[in-house]
Amino acid sequence: MRVNDLFEEDTTTWDGKKVLAMVDSRDGWKILSQLHGRMDGPDLPFWLHGKLNMYTVKSGYWLASLRRRRADPSTSDQFKDLWKWIWSLEVIPKVKMFMWKCLAEALPTNTALRKKSIDLDPMCRRCGNGIETMEHALRDCVWMKVLWAVSPLLLPPILEAEICPIQAWFERIRSVPHKEIHATFASIAWAVWYTRNLLVFQGKETDHKECLTIAHRGTWPKTVCENPKFSMPTRIFCSRPGQLKVACDAAVAPNFGIGVGSILMDGEGSVQGCRYGAWRGAYTSLEGEALAILEGLRLCVEKEATDVVVETDNQELYWSITRNETDLSYLGDTICEIRALVDSLEHVEFSWTKREGNEMADKLASHALSGFYPVLSHDVLPFDVNNDFFLLILSAALGENRNGEGAHSLTKVIPLANKIPLTKVVPLMYPFC
Structure with a gap:
């Protein structure tokens, strides 16, 4: 009908x-x-x-x-936070798409292809000792375990007897409160799959160093990747043997002056030296942070440090230096000197940290501003960071009154700083502890 x-x-x-x-x-x-x-x-x-x-x-x-x-609500709701995390990663779009395929179990591994009735060898082409599942291809392969061990992340190991699917593994990484780690992890995972495809389809073998280089290029713009002085984000949990970190920060008093502070530390956090000073005049925050980095690099040259990580809490300056995202020509000689000093050192990495993670350099910069010291270098810090009264003076210099009464004026702060009891200040000739 x-x-x-x-x-x-x-x-x-x-x-x-x-x-x-x-x-x-x-x-x-x-x-x-x-x-x-x-x-x-x-x-x-x-x-x-x-x-x-x-x-x-x-x-x-x-x-x-x-x-x-509607048939299985848990399919979308269970990993709702992971979906949002993937699309918020600070990586290029194809890396985000790769991570989405991983979470959706859409990677064409040998095991996945056999389920679609494609006749091929299910064994891993890299190690030949295991069936190539998604977990094996990205994490459990012997070749992969070595790669993650030498990567900048130093990820906590997955125990042999532990069942950890890819979604749980991603959740572990997401729980680490550092976006730079997330981006680096995603770019390395993408590079792993990329080099795996080179091996499968072109017969081209790659070593671990080349794989990490590809991951670097997948995350950072070409202009930075071509500069051998810049590398992937610094190790978060531990530094390489012999690598030092120089923490840099600036304290700015609008229309009055700036103070800068740089502290050189080893992998255990022990202070190897510091450099600080102040200038009168009107400076922007970006100008102050650039001067702090410049003095930090001068400190590295002075201490004959060749492998260093320069750490700043100014995100705009960090992206400008590492990705050339902002025109810094107006900073003139400061940027030229920074690039010259970078070229003079054997290996330099730039790292960004939150303000809370750069507290000691911030205090040193405030100390320089409070006394308007000329540029000085010492082997130890010039103050006791455990002195709460001194911290109050420093926070006041930055306009952060602990009692919530608003910022103190510098005409009040500087005299207070000069009245700190000498017994509360660590003498420069004694080791800082």
């Missing part, structure tokens, strides 16, 4: 008797209430879920996803 069999003869009007005789009254009245075409012509496909009632792949995917969520 066709629809036009329910019309009155030689018309396009419903025949109510035929309709009600064919179905029950409830459905019959629904049919009779439907409008239909008034023009003769062939039937056309009609899609309710797309614009202009036309089918598109996007609308089909949306409908399939909707039905899947």
Whole structure:
């Protein structure tokens, strides 16, 4: 039976008797209430879920996803935070898409392809000792364990007897409160899959160093990657043997002056030296941070440190130096000297940290500003960081009154700083502890 069999003869009007005789009254009245075409012509496909009632792949995917969520709500809701995390990663789009495929279990590993009736060897091409699942290809392969061990992340190991699917592994990384770690992890995982494909389809083998280099290029712009002086983000949990960190910061008093402080430390946090000073005049925060980095690099040259990590809490300056995202030409000689000193050192990495993680350099900069000291270098810090009264003076110099009464003026701060009891200050000739 066709629809036009329910019309009155030689018309396009419903025949109510035929309709009600064919179905029950409830459905019959629904049919009779439907409008239909008034023009003769062939039937056309009609899609309710797309614009202009036309089918598109996007609308089909949306409908399939909707039905899947209704059938199994946990599929989308269980990893809701991980989906958001993936799309918020500070990496290039193809790395985000790769991470999405991992979470959706859509990577064409040998195991996944065999499930689609593709006849191939399920063993891992890299080690030949295990079946290539997604977890094996990205983490559990012997080659992969070495890669993650030498990577800048120093990830906590997954125990042999521990069952840890890829989603749980991603959740572990997401729980680390550092976006730079997240981006580096994603770019390395993408590079692992990229080099795996080179091996499978082109027969090209890559070593661990080359894989990390590819990960670097997948995360950072080409202009930075071509500069051998800049490398991937510094190790977060531990430094390389012999590598030192110089923490830099500036304290700015608008229309009055700036103080800068730089502290050189080893991997255990022991102070190897410091450099600080102050200048009168009107400086911006960016100018002050750039001067702090410059003095930090001078300290490295002075202490003959060749492998250093320069740490700053100014995100704008960090991105400007490492990614050339901002024109720093207005800083003039300061930036030129920074680049010259970087070239003079054997290896330099730049790292960004939150302000809370740069507290000691911040205090040193405030100390320099409070006394307007000329640029000085010492082997130890010139103050006791455990002296709460001294910290109050420093925070006041930055406009942060602990009692919530607003910022003190510098005319009050500097005299207070000069009245700190000498017994509360660590003498420069004694080791700082």
